[in-house]
Amino acid sequence: MRRNWLRITVFALLSLLILSACGGGSSTADNSAGDTPGVLDKDKKYTVEFWEAFATSTNKTALETLTKQYMEKNPNVTIKLQAFDSYDTLRTKLNGAISDGKPPAMAQVYESWAMKYKQSDALASLKPYIEGKNGFSKDELNDFYPVLLKDGELEGEQYMLPFNKSVIVLYYNEDMLKKEGIAVPQTFDELNAAIQKLTKSDGSRWGLSLTPSVDDWSILYKAFGGGDFTSSDGTKAVFGDEPNAKASLQALKNFAPLVKSGAVHVTKQYNWQNDFASGKAAFAISTVASYPFVKKAVDGKFKVNQAVMPSGPSGHFTSLFGTNLAMFSGVDNDTRNAAWDYMKFLVSSASNSYFVQQTGYMPVRKSAAESPELKKYFEQNPDRKAGPDSMAYGFVPSVMPAWDDCRTEITTNYTSALTGQASPEDALKKMSQACSSALSQG
Structure with a gap:
């Protein structure tokens, strides 16, 4: 009986070791959410640096309001907005940070900047995040205006999401x-x-x-x-x-x-x-x-x-016109996961609808343009419809x-x-x- 008990005990211990080595078990999977592209672990703290060029006026207040909303919904994520006085300054600072190996987690970028960063392997592809558990469904991708989503591609792969487009x-x-x-x-x-x-x-x-x-x-x-x-x-x-x-x-x-x-x-x-x-x-x-x-x-x-x-x-x-949102490969996986989650929030239909009303930019998603809030807004401000009407x-x-x-x-x-x-x-x-x-x- 003792031998049988020992066999059972040894077998159980070996099974636990194998499961542990393979990452098995629901609690282990939950705690390693940072290894899954775009998924956050509620028990971890995250900090995301976002470099942007909204230093003044309604652009600044709109972005700050949305960022505050995001952090209230995600108290374990801190978003640090770094505003520069112009896109030229933003580009100069980004170039220097990338050269020094210290890029922010994400930034506003123009297409030509993004291509340069991609060529030096400084840009992170969004494909794994889009296709991940916290990504976009096919219907959600189709909700973006095609010309704007296409604008975020580099050599056929998605590296950017549309943000402040005009x-x-x-x-x-x-x-x-x-x-x-x-x-x-x-x-x-x-x-x-x-x-x-x-x-x-x-x-x-x-x-x-x-x-x-x-x-x-x-x-x-x-x-x-x-x-x-x-x-x-x-x-x-x-x-x-x-x-x-x-x-x-x-x-x-x-x-x-x-x-x-x-x-x-x-x-x-x-x-x-x-x-x-x-x-x-x-x-x-x-x-x-x-x-x-x-x-x-x-x-x-x-x-x-x-x-x-x-x-x-x-x-x-x-x-x-306007910039897209991009992430950089020079930060760790956890930081990119949080950056993706925040990025996804900024281009959500509700956020985009608010952003359009507060600034002069265009809706980037059809559901935002067709929302009751934006429909009412365009009825009250018909002069703002020229932008969306020009999209094609x-x-x-x-x-x-x-x-x-x-x-x-x-x-x-x-x-x-x-x-x-x-x-x-x-x-x-x-x-x-x-x-x-x-x-x-x-």
């Missing part, structure tokens, strides 16, 4: 247009005609106030029939090659005669807002994210409205890291062509060569 729209002084009997322009030909008609010869009013950028040039380029901006391997600019060169030149020339005649006022930085808010300009071109600032500056002096960007011979197009026309010229250099070169030469400092042909040649040089160097 598009360029046409701002207009509705009272002014009604007084002059001018309909909202649907095409660039109609816009050019309206700009001329609304301009006063004594210089007291311009039809359009414009701070030139690569983005409005890109929209014109696509609207006039332009194709890709870069070669398929991303090593060369092709917007200056035929047949794209024709569309590039039309984009450079479109507003140039109106600048020369005084109908378009070329400004720097955000000075177009001053012109528009004071009633000195009938139209302005900017992102929907400018809405809170414009609305505040106008202060009820007239009715501000937005419209989808006018179309060209090839249809409607608009530049897709959005595009990103390139995700290559060197495109940031291209942006600078294109903006500089586009401005020179508009102001007559360079011919459109010379401007196109310079920006094409400079962009190709940047791309070839990676």
